[in-house]
Amino acid sequence: xxxxxxxxxxxxxxxxxxxxxxxxxxxxxxxxxxxxxxxxxxxxxxxxxxxxxxxxxxxxxxxxxxxxxxxxxxxxxxxxxxxxxxxxxxxxxxxxxxxxxxxxxxxxxxxxxxxxxxxxxxxxxxxxxxxxxxxxxxxxxxxxxxxxxxxxxxxxxxxxxxxxxxxxxxxxxxxxxxxxxxxxxxxxxxxxxxxxxxxxxxxxxxxxxxxxxxxx
Amino acid sequence: xxxxxxxxxxxxxxxxxxxxxxxxxxxxxxxxxxxxxxxxxxxxxxxxxxxxxxxxxxxxxxxxxxxxxxxxxxxxxxxxxxxxxxxxxxxxxxxxxxxxxxxxxxxxxxxxxxxxxxxxxxxxxxxxxxxxxxxxxxxxxxxxxxxxxxxxxxxxxxxxxxxxxxxxxxxxxxxxxxxxxxxxxxx
Numbered sequence: 007x008x009x010x011x012x013x014x015x016x017x018x019x020x021x022x023x024x025x026x027x028x029x030x031x032x033x034x035x036x037x038x039x040x041x042x043x044x045x046x047x048x049x050x051x052x053x054x055x056x057x058x059x060x061x062x063x064x065x066x067x068x069x070x071x072x073x074x075x076x077x078x079x080x081x082x083x084x085x086x087x088x089x090x091x092x093x094x095x096x097x098x099x100x101x102x103x104x105x106x107x108x109x110x111x112x113x114x115x116x117x118x119x120x121x122x123x124x125x126x127x128x129x130x131x132x133x134x135x136x137x138x139x140x141x142x143x144x145x146x147x148x149x150x151x152x153x154x155x156x157x158x159x160x161x162x163x164x165x166x167x168x169x170x171x172x173x174x175x176x177x178x179x180x181x182x183x184x185x186x187x188x189x190x191x192x193x194x195x196x197x198x199x200x201x202x203x204x205x206x207x208x209x210x211x212x213x214x215x216x217x218x219x220x221x222x
Numbered sequence: 223x224x225x226x227x228x229x230x231x232x233x234x235x236x237x238x239x240x241x242x243x244x245x246x247x248x249x250x251x252x253x254x255x256x257x258x259x260x261x262x263x264x265x266x267x268x269x270x271x272x273x274x275x276x277x278x279x280x281x282x283x284x285x286x287x288x289x290x291x292x293x294x295x296x297x298x299x300x301x302x303x304x305x306x307x308x309x310x311x312x313x314x315x316x317x318x319x320x321x322x323x324x325x326x327x328x329x330x331x332x333x334x335x336x337x338x339x340x341x342x343x344x345x346x347x348x349x350x351x352x353x354x355x356x357x358x359x360x361x362x363x364x365x366x367x368x369x370x371x372x373x374x375x376x377x378x379x380x381x382x383x384x385x386x387x388x389x390x391x392x393x394x395x396x397x398x399x400x401x402x403x404x405x406x407x408x409x
Binding site (some may be wrong): 187 | 260261262263264265266267305309310311312313314316323324400401402403404405406407408
């Protein structure tokens with residue numbers, strides 16, 4: 007028989023939430039980087055340690071595809087208060103579209119497991135998405151838009167596309183501020199809420215290409 | 223002669239001043255203003271005192287009278303504090319996901335994390351996540367753009383942790399470690 011508490015109470019169950027989120031790091035140059043083809047094949051992730059002790063930062067690569075396409079250290083030590091630039095390098099710098107996700111988190115120490123209870127450890131993690139590839143030369147042929155309760159965009163071609171989407175009313179008046187759109191060529195779609203009163207939307211990229219979609 | 227009668231020292235003083243003004247003017251015109259904003263993503267989880275570490279104990283105690291069910295335990299709270307400055311697409315919207323990455327909850331025992339948003343800026347929208355033997359993941363906050371929650375006691379997204387169970391599902395032999403991982407990423 008196991009006595010959980012003195013005083014005759016049996017079967018007490020202890021759940022301990024152990025907050026191990028004291029190791030405090032932050033990412034200060036964005037959670038997504040896009041490298042258009044033709045640009046440099048390397049970049050860096052800036053990480054700041056706001057503690058007064060050193061922190062070991064672990065980096066974990068999720069390759070979206072087969073072979074490794076990016077080279078990045080798996081571990082980086084930041085001194086107290088230090089901002090560190092963790093370099094990464096695309097291994098293949100051709101025109102193919104590539105994507106990777108980098109998990110960035112401090113080294114946590116495992117809590118002691120308590121007999122008869124649950125120790126719940128809390129961890130914090132940043133994920134930085136890295137993209138490399140060419141922008142669509144003809145988004146009118148590669149971008150698909152579906153209008154349901156929301157507006158869903160999808161890149162059906164092999165390229166990336168970045169644009170600003172403006173909603174318009176029946177009289178051609180702009181409704182609300184334009185919003186950003188980024189499409190990756192991996193089958194993922196982007197859904198955006200459409201402002202009330204929208205009759206059609208137009209997505210424009212920086213090179214003058216436009217894709218319009220009228221509310222059905 | 224007339225010129226000789228006029229004092230010329232003011233001109234001598236004015237000349238270097240004019241040169242000086244000219245040089246100052248040119249120097250000012252040549253300065254660029256370098257304007258850099260960190261595209262920051264900063265997050266931490268703190269207790270009610272804004273301390274980043276602590277213990278949260280759920281003590282599931284036996285009832286006072288034989289025959290009764292185990293009484294429920296009071297929910298407890300923590301705060302998620304974050305600072306987010308968005309950038310250009312694709313890093314213009316962020317979200318926070320929570321995954322149960324270590325251990326598991328026994329069948330019939332659920333842990334619900336319910337967020338209540340507080341902050342300045344576009345803090346997004348929140349939804350509760352219930353972790354159980356069958357579910358170990360969920361999106362806690364989505365649609366974060368540029369926003370901050372504050373750093374003091376009581377600042378931040380209020381996280382309420384509620385443990386739900388039925389007595390017949392409890393097993394005092396249950397033990398282990400559960401790891402909840404909070405991940406901030408671009409949407």
